[in-house]
Amino acid sequence: MHIEESFICGKHTAADCEDGIVCTPNFVAVIDGSTSKTPFRLDPTMKNGRFAMLLIRNYIRQMAAEATLEEFCQGITSHIAEEYAERGISERMAAHPEERLTASAIVYSEHRKEVWMVGDCQAIVDGVFYENPKPYEQETAMQRADMIKGGMLPADARHAIEPQIIKAMLEGQNRLYAVIDGTPIYMPGTRLVSVRSYAVLASDGYPTLLPTLRDTEKALAKQLADDPQNIRSFVATKGLVEGNKSFDDRAYVRLTV
Numbered sequence: 001m002h003i004e005e006s007f008i009c010g011k012h013t014a015a016d017c018e019d020g021i022v023c024t025p026n027f028v029a030v031i032d033g034s035t036s037k038t039p040f041r042l043d044p045t046m047k048n049g050r051f052a053m054l055l056i057r058n059y060i061r062q063m064a065a066e067a068t069l070e071e072f073c074q075g076i077t078s079h080i081a082e083e084y085a086e087r088g089i090s091e092r093m094a095a096h097p098e099e100r101l102t103a104s105a106i107v108y109s110e111h112r113k114e115v116w117m118v119g120d121c122q123a124i125v126d127g128v129f130y131e132n133p134k135p136y137e138q139e140t141a142m143q144r145a146d147m148i149k150g151g152m153l154p155a156d157a158r159h160a161i162e163p164q165i166i167k168a169m170l171e172g173q174n175r176l177y178a179v180i181d182g183t184p185i186y187m188p189g190t191r192l193v194s195v196r197s198y199a200v201l202a203s204d205g206y207p208t209l210l211p212t213l214r215d216t217e218k219a220l221a222k223q224l225a226d227d228p229q230n231i232r233s234f235v236a237t238k239g240l241v242e243g244n245k246s247f248d249d250r251a252y253v254r255l256t257v
Helices: 048-061 069-087 090-095 137-149 154-172 213-226
Strands: 002-009 019-023 027-033 103-109 114-118 122-125 128-131 191-194 198-202 250-256
Touching (some): 002 213, 019 048, 019 250, 027 198, 027 250, 048 069, 069 090, 069 114, 103 198, 114 122, 122 191, 137 154, 213 250
Antiparallel strands (some): 002 250, 027 103, 103 114, 114 191, 122 128, 122 198, 198 250
16 A cells, blocks of 8 residues: 555644544545534534544554454444543433534555445545535535525525534434444445555545546635635535635545555
8 A cells, every 4th residue: 555645734724624634554544524513512622523533533543454344433433432421421412413523534444455435525446436425415505505696695604504404414414324423323324445456535625536636636726716605516515714725624645555
């Protein structure tokens, strides 16, 4: 296994970036901590998405080389659930998915020559593009786009769709789609892809994933210039906020096996 190139950039600063990359002799992973939907924080020094990313990153660093996708999902779920138990909030987290430490991860296993997709992430494996989006997100994104096209301010449009996002979490998180959040992961919502020669792993901070970092960054720059609110060529639940570098944190790794 060889890392050909990797890159990570926070939408605001590196210190509050909720994306992460971990590279060990056994695993390479891109982790995407989810944007918080409420003011609740498990750790007052950081947002829940960053806290989730750091926990997952540390877990992967000590994971057994022979681990399977199922063992990873079970192990990271227990790891985060233990964090809830230590803080005495297990019952609260069971009832409130919008407050959980939530993240997506895409992991390459060197031992198994597999890519594991848990949650909203994307990959190119041996020339084929793969994604794993949340089932409700495109419809919600289209509603936001229509609001902005109708004259609503982007910040107000984002606020308007947040109740719908939370409702979808209450009804579907780890029931209809998979995420890492300290509760049993919905395994039918995960993906496993075998790797023969190379893989590109990325978070959903890239609207267009391409085989090289240069081309992927170039496509992002064009998107930000032409459609910064993500309401036309690429429709998303959030857009570029003034003062930020992009609409979302982003992370990219290309490796050969």
